[in-house]
Amino acid sequence: xxxxxxxxxxxxxxxxxxxxxxxxxxxxxxxxxxxxxxxxxxxxxxxxxxxxxxxxxxxxxxxxxxxxxxxxxxxxxxxxxxxxxxxxxxxxxxxxxxxxxxxxxxxxxxxxxxxxxxxxxxxxxxxxxxxxxxxxxxxxxxxxxxxxxxxxxxxxxxxxxxxxxxxxxxxxxxxxxxxxxxxxxxxxxxxxxxxxxxxxxxxxxxxxxxxxxxxxxxxxxxxxxxxxxxxxxxxxxxxxxxxxxxxxxxxxxxxxxxxxxxxxxxxxxxxxxxxxxxxxxxxxxxxxxxxxxxxxxxxxxxxxxxxxxxxxxxxxxxxxxxxxxxxxxxxxxxxxxxxxxxxxxxxxxxxxxxxxxxxxxxxxxxxxxxxxxxxxxxxxxxxxxx
Ligand code: PMP
Numbered sequence: 150x151x152x153x154x155x156x157x158x159x160x161x162x163x164x165x166x167x168x169x170x171x172x173x174x175x176x177x178x179x180x181x182x183x184x185x186x187x188x189x190x191x192x193x194x195x196x197x198x199x200x201x202x203x204x205x206x207x208x209x210x211x212x213x214x215x216x217x218x219x220x221x222x223x224x225x226x227x228x229x230x231x232x233x234x235x236x237x238x239x240x241x242x243x244x245x246x247x248x249x250x251x252x253x254x255x256x257x258x259x260x261x262x263x264x265x266x267x268x269x270x271x272x273x274x275x276x277x278x279x280x281x282x283x284x285x286x287x288x289x290x291x292x293x294x295x296x297x298x299x300x301x302x303x304x305x306x307x308x309x310x311x312x313x314x315x316x317x318x319x320x321x322x323x324x325x326x327x328x329x330x331x332x333x334x335x336x337x338x339x340x341x342x343x344x345x346x347x348x349x350x351x352x353x354x355x356x357x358x359x360x361x362x363x364x365x366x367x368x369x370x371x372x373x374x375x376x377x378x379x380x381x382x383x384x385x386x387x388x389x390x391x392x393x394x395x396x397x398x399x400x401x402x403x404x405x406x407x408x409x410x411x412x413x414x415x416x417x418x419x420x421x422x423x424x425x426x427x428x429x430x431x432x433x434x435x436x437x438x439x440x441x442x443x444x445x446x447x448x449x450x451x452x453x454x455x456x457x458x459x460x461x462x463x464x465x466x467x468x469x470x471x472x473x474x475x476x477x478x479x480x481x482x483x484x485x486x487x488x489x490x491x492x493x494x495x496x497x498x499x500x501x502x503x504x505x506x507x508x509x510x511x512x513x514x515x516x517x518x519x520x521x522x523x524x525x526x527x528x529x530x531x532x533x534x535x
Pocket of ligand 1: 286398
């Protein structure tokens with residue numbers, strides 16, 4: 150037999166290409182900020198999750214450099230086998246302090262935190278109820294856990310209640326899983342209502358605060374704080390790579406949960422500890438998030454200014470949310486690609502998001518605290534033109 154067992158790859162790539170779903174990264178040639186250099190041109194940057202403008206902050210850079218000089222570039226092993234540093238523990242304590250939880254555990258990315266937490270908390274005889282629009286890491290965490298997973302309609306607590314009434318009795322444990330701010334549309338999950346129904350049916354709740362940490366809540370603790378749910382028993386997961394400007398992820402919860410994850414989560418036990426540079430930068434960022442609430446105020450002001458500009462001057466369809474994420478759905482993938490390149494010609498970096506990431510192709514915009522009013526005005530005008 151002379152068949153090529155890899156021949157299907159070229160074919161599949163061709164299908165992806167013909168559907169306009171083909172993706173390749175675009176290289177940024179400057180430090181993160183409200184303006185970035187791409188292929189030699191400076192563009193206003195609406196493609197970044199660096200909501201507070203910390204990824205290029207000199208204090209984070211200095212902290213990363215000092216930690217690298219003292220502890221080297223890599224941690225050389227898993228946390229349990231030679232890869233643990235005091236810095237990791239300091240970061241975990243500062244995250245627990247921000248979130249007002251008993252403890253926290255730092256992972257090498259938010260994706261790994263979600264996989265590890267979900268796969269440890271539930272197993273084959275258990276049930277997961279997962280919002281249809283949850284992030285890929287939550288969905289794959291559910292797959293890895295082998296629990297029976299049922300998706301509920303977007304943010305629909307009545308659907309959750311109906312599914313629990315139908316299924317809960319047949320399973321040992323149940324975990325309700327949701328993004329707190331949805332990464333593609335920027336809407337907020339109905340957290341207090343989900344917690345209430347969870348209590349009624351004896352379910353655990355895991356909420357992914359990736360896009361809310363640093364952004365929402367008076368102290369920047371996220372959606373949990375925004376909704377006044379601080380101190381409730383639930384499991385909070387998040388990333389160090391968005392408003393915190395570094396890299397890595399975390400779980401914040403009761404001490405027993407964290408102790409259990411340290412002994413069970415495969416994506417924590419069997420992977421190398423976070424680098425000293427990333428850990429120190431995140432530690433500095435958590436401090437700044439609490440010490441400089443003005444960054445959050447400026448971000449909220451920018452959200453408001455953009456909305457006012459887009460609605461009043463151009464009648465654009467803008468959602469009413471506190472998050473800096475805005476989506477502009479388009480007819481298909483080709484239209485989204487054309488829109489993105491037209492925006493680039495107008496000096497704007499805003500990516501086309503296409504299937505399979507989303508079912509409806511779109512332009513996704515994310516705002517930063519460091520954008521200026523002129524940036525937002527230019528964005529609204531350009532979006533109206535396309
Ligand atoms: N959860 C959500 C909701 C996200 O949007 C992301 C990143 N896009 C992650 C988790 C993964 O975080 P990280 O980039 O740290 O792996």
